[in-house]
Amino acid sequence: TQSTRPQRLLAAVHKKATRGNPRSVVKAIDEFCNQNEWAMNVGNEKGEILDSVVSETNPGCVLELGTYCGYSTVRIASLLPPHAQLITLEFNPDNAAVARQVIAWAGVAEKVRLVEGESGEWIPKMKEQFGVKTFDLVFLDHWKNRYLLDTKLMEECGLLKKGSVLLADNVVCPGAPDYLEYIRNSPQYKSQFFKSHLEYTKAEDGLEKSVFLG
Ligand SMILES: CCc1ncnc2c1ncn2[C@@H]1O[C@H](/C=C/CNC(=O)c2cc(-c3ccc(F)cc3)cc(O)c2O)[C@@H](O)[C@H]1O
Numbered sequence: 122t123q124s125t126r127p128q129r130l131l132a133a134v135h136k137k138a139t140r141g142n143p144r145s146v147v148k149a150i151d152e153f154c155n156q157n158e159w160a161m162n163v164g165n166e167k168g169e170i171l172d173s174v175v176s177e178t179n180p181g182c183v184l185e186l187g188t189y190c191g192y193s194t195v196r197i198a199s200l201l202p203p204h205a206q207l208i209t210l211e212f213n214p215d216n217a218a219v220a221r222q223v224i225a226w227a228g229v230a231e232k233v234r235l236v237e238g239e240s241g242e243w244i245p246k247m248k249e250q251f252g253v254k255t256f257d258l259v260f261l262d263h264w265k266n267r268y269l270l271d272t273k274l275m276e277e278c279g280l281l282k283k284g285s286v287l288l289a290d291n292v293v294c295p296g297a298p299d300y301l302e303y304i305r306n307s308p309q310y311k312s313q314f315f316k317s318h319l320e321y322t323k324a325e326d327g328l329e330k331s332v333f334l335g
């Protein structure tokens with residue numbers, strides 16, 4: 122049977138990356154996507170912006186929406202302080218299966234809890250199921266038409282506190298217009314746009330960083 126792109130990406134990780142070395146896993150995926158097949162990982166250019174936001178936030182509790190193959194999961198987890206936790210939501214079981222192996226190969230599995238399921242179902246369960254109080258950082262990179270819905274859901278569930286940071290991928294391409302309109306006009310957020318490029322291309326894209334003001 123034919124392999125899928127995520128499976129071919131995983132094979133490249135096993136072949137090219139050093140087990141236990143998260144940076145080599147990130148490098149192997151970027152090489153695969155630059156040389157073999159484009160895939161919707163945040164990529165290295167936007168990834169460096171993600172890294173700087175993670176480092177400056179120094180988060181104890183992170184939520185990622187849309188694991189896909191685990192590329193950004195590995196980038197974030199490799200920068201977390203000891204005992205910090207990253208919960209990542211992925212509802213496609215095939216993608217989740219690949220992501221678990223990418224995360225394990227990178228050696229960051231003990232910092233990551235991959236939850237297989239829909240964000241809409243699991244965000245309301247974060248407190249009771251995982252003992253989460255609030256998230257210090259949320260990375261939004263799932264279906265673009267879910268960014269706004271899930272942000273409002275996190276607000277309603279009391280999962281954001283003063284200073285919580287939302288970082289949204291693809292606010293230019295493919296775009297998340299309703300999310301941008303809401304977050305840039307809401308008095309409850311301070312937003313900043315980081316201009317960049319769509320992963321592995323010259324097309325314009327960017328990340329929106331928004332700090333919840335409480
Ligand atoms: C239901 C809520 C919910 N709950 C849990 N998991 C969910 C979920 N909704 C989605 N997922 C999973 O997340 C991943 C999807 C991510 C969606 N990402 C893009 O569409 C995207 C596209 C481009 C691009 C494509 C083509 C172009 F031409 C240009 C740009 C570039 C990018 O960086 C992109 O992130 C998959 O694993 C889903 O299974």
Ligand SMILES: [Mg+2]
Nearest residue numbers: 163262290291
């Ligand atoms: Mg993306």
